[in-house]
Amino acid sequence: MSVLDYQPIHAGAHYDPEPAGGKMSRLDLYATPDRSGTPTASVEAASRLRPGVYRFSLPDVPMGRYWATVTFTRSQGTPPVRDTALVLDLPTGQGLVVSPEAVADELGLPLPLDAAQRSTLTTAIRNAQADVVGYLGRPLIPRTLTLLAVQPRWSDDLDSADTWPLPEQDDLVDVEAYRPRGDGTYDVDVLVGLNAAAEPAVRRYVAAHAAESERNRPNNPVGEGRRVSSVSAEGQSISYEAAPVVGQAGAPPTLDSLSSLRRLLFRPVTRPARAPWPYSASPRYRRR
Incomplete structure (x- = not known):
């Protein structure tokens, strides 16, 4: 549903x-x-x-x-x-950041889609999402975690993840819903991880690149193919339009536009080696 x-x-x-x-x-x-x-x-x-x-x-x-x-x-x-x-x-x-209809809009393909077109565009979307996953180093679909009978702490802002006693999470955490139980405690649903479907930059990248991959695929069954700029009178030569380069109007977004969503890895800072006596305060070498 x-x-x-x-x-x-x-x-x-x-x-x-x-x-x-x-x-x-x-x-x-x-x-x-x-x-x-x-x-x-x-x-x-x-x-x-x-x-x-x-x-x-x-x-x-x-x-x-x-x-x-x-x-x-x-x-x-x-x-x-x-x-x-x-x-x-x-x-x-369905695990898709954008819909096949959104990619069809990029291609100028009329709606509704038939079953073959929908299947082809779905595959293109999943391929574009795989590229994003490889670049960000994280999945694009969050997981749901439910906390039962918990009390808010430190704050009355129930929409903040910091208010709830969450397990240690090295990722994004968003409160999706909370339900009072009537005894001062709540059941809380939180999303852990990147919810890419709610990120406009990810949606735009996936839709644009899924469309371009289909537009440039030989004998693609869903669109008109590469943009033709001119055809010779005898039809013996065809010139294609070059795609806009980065920075020009109409250029597709690049993976660099998603850099702010890359996962940061946190590692504990290792303690440096203890200096030898008499520069160290180690009890082992302390002067008696």
Whole structure:
């Protein structure tokens, strides 16, 4: 089952309606960008993960792109607000940083995708992700760790990982959700590791390079191939456009753009060898 973690936006800013008496009313999925007619599917309720973030459990629908509308009330007694800016490529949670539809957009390929196109683009995405994993030295999918019946410490900021008694972690830690048990303790879900699907730089790199790999692959079945700049009158010669170089507008991102996400290795500092007597204070050589 796919899920959507939604952050309500009102008047150009993130907004949390529940403390003011508002609520999430519904989410509707449409098959066309104009969001008209009968929705393909609807969800009536969302659970509040943490302040400002609500989770919808999405129904099983055919794979593809959907245009969504979220309806919520800002506070008690106010008219409902409709957010029509969401575009969802379903299903989610498949271990892919971007969807095949996102790569199809880069290639200029019309939607919907057939099964062969989807399979080809999925393979290209996984290959691009493998390059990123090799460069960063870390996986792109975090793991979930659940802490049971724990108490916050040092701070009242329940969204901070430093508030909870976590085991020693040499990696990124984000609090995904917490649930009070009623006795002063909480059950806490945390994500350990890099959540690459939430990193715009990683998504842009993977989508761009998956598209370029398919564009330059001989006899590729999904796109128009390399960009043609000119063809001779007799069709005996073809000239191709050169891809923009790094720094030019339209150039694909490079792996160096992800350098800030590389994993840092921490090693304990080794203590230097003890100096010989009389420069050392070792009891073994102390003057009696």
